[in-house]
Amino acid sequence: MIRDARVLRAGFVPREVEHRDAEVNHLSSVLEPITNDEPADTAIVTGPSGAGKTCISKFVTERLREEVLDVEATYVNCWRNHTRFRALYQILDDLGTTIDIHRQSTPHDELTNRLQEYDGPRTVVILDEVDQLEDPSIIYTLHDLPQFAIICIANTEEELFSQIDDRLVSRLRSSEHVRMDKYHDDQLFDILRARAKWGLDEDVIVDDQLYRIADAAAGDARLAIGILRTAASKADRENCDRITDDILLDSAEDARAQIKQKSLESLTPHQRVVYEIVRDHGPIGPSEIHEHYSDDVDDPRTKRTVRTYLSKMVQYNLLEAEGTSRDREYSIVDSKVASPMG
DNA sequence: GCTCCACCGGAAATTTAGGGAA
DNA sequence: TTCCCTAAATTTCCGGTGGAGC
Incomplete structure (x- = not known):
């Protein structure tokens, strides 16, 4: 396909x-x-x-x-x-x-x-x-x-x-x-249709499904193409001759997760531990993060280094920080955008 | 308004890691 | 192997910021 x-x-x-x-x-x-x-x-x-x-x-x-x-x-x-x-x-x-x-x-x-x-x-x-x-x-x-x-x-x-x-x-x-601005839904649809035309066999996906991908991607062509790619390879693995609505629904979630996964892969093991602490305990302040972190690894880095990790992850849009001083707390960025795929 | 204190982040010093040369 | 070199990571030090409590 x-x-x-x-x-x-x-x-x-x-x-x-x-x-x-x-x-x-x-x-x-x-x-x-x-x-x-x-x-x-x-x-x-x-x-x-x-x-x-x-x-x-x-x-x-x-x-x-x-x-x-x-x-x-x-x-x-x-x-x-x-x-x-x-x-x-x-x-x-x-x-x-x-x-x-x-x-x-x-x-x-x-x-x-x-x-x-x-x-x-x-x-x-x-x-x-x-x-x-x-x-x-x-x-x-x-x-x-x-x-x-x-x-x-x-x-x-x-x-x-x-x-x-x-x-x-x-x-x-x-x-x-x-x-450059975000794409409109109909522009995204055109992009998807062109990719589907060259990349997939005929009738693998119907226009209505492409519209729903465009809608779910909210102007983000990378995400839209990611959803299409994920859906196509999933259907291919499952030996379907066309992309079903169920496959499409799963793929929208998977494609978002994949984009985040790429960012996480660039973290060092220590940074990963810090990220997981914030994910599991957040919103959480820096002192508490460092306490958990020191418990979890054998050779913990200093608080200053963990602060560098945290600000780096904020910059990478993996974490978000709220508050400026003693009230500062970190939490993971919620990537679950309302998905109208259903 | 004042002080305390956790936190921020810049700068400099130090350590670590990895490759070349002898 | 050992020594030397450099970038990158980390630590140390520290001034600045701004809530919290008085």
Whole structure:
């Protein structure tokens, strides 16, 4: 029943982007100077999750590379590569200049030097989830090098600007800003129908079901496609020739759980223990968290380190904090959005 | 208004981990 | 193996914040 599984994967970039013509054209025009071997402006792409920020950024750069020979592109997920070293390493790795760079014994400056010395084709650097960078100075470094055009992707402008220093803020304010909104239900339906058409056999899923997925996903294309993918593979495993309503209902829950699971996998064992304490006992204050935590592990870290864990998990949207001082309490983020799938 | 105190988070110091060279 | 180097993680220290109780 699954014709082409790639189409249903999260990172898939389609040949045609639906309902984002204005944004695609806007971003293309910002990068346009590159086609004449001239430096391009930095672009900032903002919008809620699942609005298609990553998708159109990759789409536009891929199309650019089809049109022009001497253009490179590199994609950095700053959430996974949140240190300056890892982000720089990822870029240099894509450019093929990391042959003799080793993770542990190469100074930071060496990576910066490599970047400055780079004299290959002009390169578009997509910095996804850029507000997750621990040290945003990498934006500054790249911004100064005419060889690189940067696309900064973040949820909101405020989140991005709150992380970086004033000098850079004033520079970025003059950058081109592509704003994206959540998809409407009918737009999401079109996206799903296109994916179903290429990814699944005919009649595996009916329009009414696609509408219900669009409705349940509340404007989030990543979630919508995740639900479709989960439903298709579930039906495939169960040897059904079409997706039943029961399967669809289960898949909506599973797809949400999967997205959260991905975040949890990036936590260290100690961080995981802290998360589980908050999940089981929350809302709960920091002292109590540390007491439970010290009981649960053999070699507990200090309160200060646990505070760092907690603020990190708040940033990752796994936990939420209420109160500012002595009244502060942590609880897990409730991802159960009312689901109209039934 | 004052003091206490749990908590926050920045900065610097220290420890840990992992790779290369001799 | 041992020594040396560096990034990353952690700890130590500490000033700042803001409820709670008086």
